[in-house]
Amino acid sequence: MTRAHMLAWCAAAALLGATSLQIAHTARAADSPDSERPYTIENGHIDRATFRGYLYYGDACLRCHGPDGSGSSYAPSLVDSLKRLSKQTFEETVINGRMNVGTANDKVMPSFGTNADVVEHLEEIYSYLKARSDGAIGRGRPKKIGETDD
Amino acid sequence: MNVTSRFAAWSVAATASAVLLAGTALANDQLVKMSQDPAQWVMPTGDYGNQRHTALKQINTGNVKELRPVWTFSTGVLRGHEGGPLIVGDVMYVHTPFPNKVFALDLNDQGRIIWAYEPKQDPNVIPVMCCDTVNRGVAYGEGMVFLHQADATLVALDAKTGKLVWSVKDADPAKGATGTSAPQVVKNMVLVGVSGGEFGVQGHMTAYDIKTGKQIWRAYSEGPDDQILFDPAKTTNLGKPVGADSSLKTWEGDQWKIGGGATWGWISYDPALNLVYYGSGNPSTWNPTQRPGDNKWSMTVFARDADTGVAKWVYQMTPHDEWDYDGINEMILANVKVHGKDTKALVHFDRNGFAFVLDRASGALLQANKFDPAVNWATGYNLQTGLPERVKQYSTEAGGAEHNTKGICPAALGSKDEQPAAFSPETGLFYVPTNHVCMDYEPFKVAYSAGQPYVGATLSMFPPKGEKHLGNFIAYDVNEGKIVWSDPETFSVWSGALTTAGGLAFYGTLDGNLKAVDAKTGKELYKFKTPSGIIGNVTPFEHGGKQYIAVLSGVGGWAGIGMAAGLTEDTAGLGAVGAYKALSNYTQLGGVLTVFGLGD
Numbered sequence: 001m002t003r004a005h006m007l008a009w010c011a012a013a014a015l016l017g018a019t020s021l022q023i024a025h026t027a028r029a030a031d032s033p034d035s036e037r038p039y040t041i042e043n044g045h046i047d048r049a050t051f052r053g054y055l056y057y058g059d060a061c062l063r064c065h066g067p068d069g070s071g072s073s074y075a076p077s078l079v080d081s082l083k084r085l086s087k088q089t090f091e092e093t094v095i096n097g098r099m100n101v102g103t104a105n106d107k108v109m110p111s112f113g114t115n116a117d118v119v120e121h122l123e124e125i126y127s128y129l130k131a132r133s134d135g136a137i138g139r140g141r142p143k144k145i146g147e148t149d150d
Numbered sequence: 151m152n153v154t155s156r157f158a159a160w161s162v163a164a165t166a167s168a169v170l171l172a173g174t175a176l177a178n179d180q181l182v183k184m185s186q187d188p189a190q191w192v193m194p195t196g197d198y199g200n201q202r203h204t205a206l207k208q209i210n211t212g213n214v215k216e217l218r219p220v221w222t223f224s225t226g227v228l229r230g231h232e233g234g235p236l237i238v239g240d241v242m243y244v245h246t247p248f249p250n251k252v253f254a255l256d257l258n259d260q261g262r263i264i265w266a267y268e269p270k271q272d273p274n275v276i277p278v279m280c281c282d283t284v285n286r287g288v289a290y291g292e293g294m295v296f297l298h299q300a301d302a303t304l305v306a307l308d309a310k311t312g313k314l315v316w317s318v319k320d321a322d323p324a325k326g327a328t329g330t331s332a333p334q335v336v337k338n339m340v341l342v343g344v345s346g347g348e349f350g351v352q353g354h355m356t357a358y359d360i361k362t363g364k365q366i367w368r369a370y371s372e373g374p375d376d377q378i379l380f381d382p383a384k385t386t387n388l389g390k391p392v393g394a395d396s397s398l399k400t401w402e403g404d405q406w407k408i409g410g411g412a413t414w415g416w417i418s419y420d421p422a423l424n425l426v427y428y429g430s431g432n433p434s435t436w437n438p439t440q441r442p443g444d445n446k447w448s449m450t451v452f453a454r455d456a457d458t459g460v461a462k463w464v465y466q467m468t469p470h471d472e473w474d475y476d477g478i479n480e481m482i483l484a485n486v487k488v489h490g491k492d493t494k495a496l497v498h499f500d501r502n503g504f505a506f507v508l509d510r511a512s513g514a515l516l517q518a519n520k521f522d523p524a525v526n527w528a529t530g531y532n533l534q535t536g537l538p539e540r541v542k543q544y545s546t547e548a549g550g551a552e553h554n555t556k557g558i559c560p561a562a563l564g565s566k567d568e569q570p571a572a573f574s575p576e577t578g579l580f581y582v583p584t585n586h587v588c589m590d591y592e593p594f595k596v597a598y599s600a601g602q603p604y605v606g607a608t609l610s611m612f613p614p615k616g617e618k619h620l621g622n623f624i625a626y627d628v629n630e631g632k633i634v635w636s637d638p639e640t641f642s643v644w645s646g647a648l649t650t651a652g653g654l655a656f657y658g659t660l661d662g663n664l665k666a667v668d669a670k671t672g673k674e675l676y677k678f679k680t681p682s683g684i685i686g687n688v689t690p691f692e693h694g695g696k697q698y699i700a701v702l703s704g705v706g707g708w709a710g711i712g713m714a715a716g717l718t719e720d721t722a723g724l725g726a727v728g729a730y731k732a733l734s735n736y737t738q739l740g741g742v743l744t745v746f747g748l749g750d
Contacts, residue, residue: 058608073710
């Protein structure tokens with residue numbers, strides 16, 4: 001882990017504000033989606049931070065969770081997941097990963113804790129998926145505020 | 151068509167190789183002989199030429215409508231089932247995606263399980279696999295079955311008992327290297343490639359001693375000459391020696407060390423020339439602005455000496471890739487007429503949408519034409535320089551990072567992916583399962599971290615302008631370099647094809663149908679809806695004097711990513727609304743082998 005990664009990871013961990021164990025426990029007890037809307041939409045265009053979330057989703061998440069967070073044949077739709085999960089649970093899952101392996105399942109979410117691009121853009125990725133989940137933006141590439149319609 | 155029959159060609163080849171290589175060629179000779187027996191299917195590619203043709207003709211254009219499933223076998227695994235079974239004597243060997251089970255089934259007893267093998271693997275390998283946990287099948291030789299596990303371990307199993315004979319770690323999943331490809335037995339060696347182009351691996355092909363698993367040679371796709379096994383004076387590119395540092399000169403700094411060029415496709419072998427052929431995949435990352443240079447030898451056809459691994463010739467199809475057009479698709483070795491001239495050809499239907507025809511002895515480029523008219527990133531190839539004539543509008547490099555380049559055809563999954571085509575010596579035509587999908591592509595800067603995705607681009611996929619179907623099954627003629635007929639399919643055709651001496655071409659569809667068409671006309675003669683979408687390869691065999699057709703269904707893979715929820719409305723407004731049908735409305739997960747036969 002480079003120093004930059006280390007710092008990024010620490011920042012993310014601090015941001016979570018609790019140990020992962022506590023979060024997991026809280027999450028299971030009563031997890032519900034956040035009502036906060038971290039994105040800004042103007043005339044159907046999104047803010048730049050949320051757009052960056054769209055890009056980095058494509059880097060780290062699309063391979064499994066499909067284009068636009070819509071899910072694939074083996075990983076859940078995050079558009080659906082964020083209707084149930086809190087921001088805390090989302091971030092905890094991305095950083096620490098999750099494993100569900102048994103006779104009927106072979107689902108493994110890797111830990112992205114050492115991935116600088118994901119850690120640094122975690123809030124943005126969440127914002128993008130939250131906007132998708134809330135139905136604020138549709139499928140495909142969202143347009144940035146200030147970008148021309150064509 | 152003046153095509154030498156496959157049997158005659160290969161027995162000549164086998165004889166020649168036996169003379170040249172007496173002593174070391176025993177395993178090879180036995181396997182070549184077995185591959186000539188149409189009752190069996192002893193290599194993942196069917197034969198060394200990767201022709202995927204059977205001389206069996208009991209099932210033919212006249213009676214195929216009476217075909218029906220005669221027995222089925224559930225693998226108990228849900229993920230995408232690529233590849234197909236082997237048939238060796240009275241035993242069928244069936245493999246699965248992770249956890250990579252192998253079953254030996256008794257053909258004398260309706261598929262009773264003789265033995266089952268399931269490796270213990272760390273499940274942390276699952277998310278390091280790009281695009282599902284697929285596996286493309288096992289290889290056979292010297293009484294052993296060879297399995298390339300997801301965790302990049304190659305194991306040899308006793309074909310009679312399933313007991314482990316030897317095991318070797320080919321690469322490190324902690325660095326993003328995984329195993330998905332089928333090994334190939336060549337002479338006294340087992341050859342195996344590696345996956346991980348989306349994780350910045352340094353791709354390699356490795357030969358292991360068939361008896362012990364000891365490494366004989368390893369050839370990287372990029373790096374110094376001693377790592378890529380190039381002889382600067384003798385290794386040629388389009389007839390000219392490549393010179394020193396042919397790879398290093400095309401990368402900035404140390405980028406070649408995480409340069410991709412994974413080798414996850416099929417391996418062909420010409421016993422007469424003693425050359426093995428395979429392709430390398432995309433350079434890492436997908437962001438072209440981050441890796442200046444031609445990025446050699448990613449996206450390359452390699453012809454290597456089987457004994458030493460030293461490259462005889464190379465040809466890079468997509469220098470400095472800008473679209474993820476991996477060059478790993480199968481190399482079909484066939485003796486055909488090209489522009490009227492008898493040619494010992496290597497024919498390769500590349501992801502980038504061009505069908506490459508090369509002289510497989512010299513590596514000369516003879517033809518490179520589009521096999522999907524939608525292809526637009528290049529207008530054609532200069533056969534002298536071997537370079538594509540690129541269209542700037544579709545260059546993701548020209549647009550720069552964080553610029554969305556629109557309407558590129560084909561999409562990143564290519565006009566064709568790993569699903570192998572077939573060649574029929576009877577018709578002289580190639581039968582190609584294709585994707586008919588375009589994309590918008592937006593590269594951006596990413597950082598490398600070992601074992602983490604190193605992609606650096608995002609994309610949206612959609613059908614070509616004004617069209618509703620996402621795939622075609624085509625017949626292609628390399629003599630004239632053109633499509634002969636094209637059968638549209640609702641979804642990409644992601645199943646390996648098979649042609650038969652009964653005048654048929656078989657393939658599977660993503661919505662789960664096994665189909666048989668007339669090889670001459672493409673007319674559909676039979677279809678049967680199997681339990682799940684088909685991304686496996688159609689496999690023929692004969693048992694007790696009867697011909698059978700086997701295929702794995704079990705949707706998944708890249709196809710399961712892009713299409714599970716349906717494709718997106720494209721930003722350029724090119725697509726047809728009717729095409730956005732979700733595959734999940736047609737089929738669900740589940741690995742099942744279905745064996746078809748005629749009634750009594």
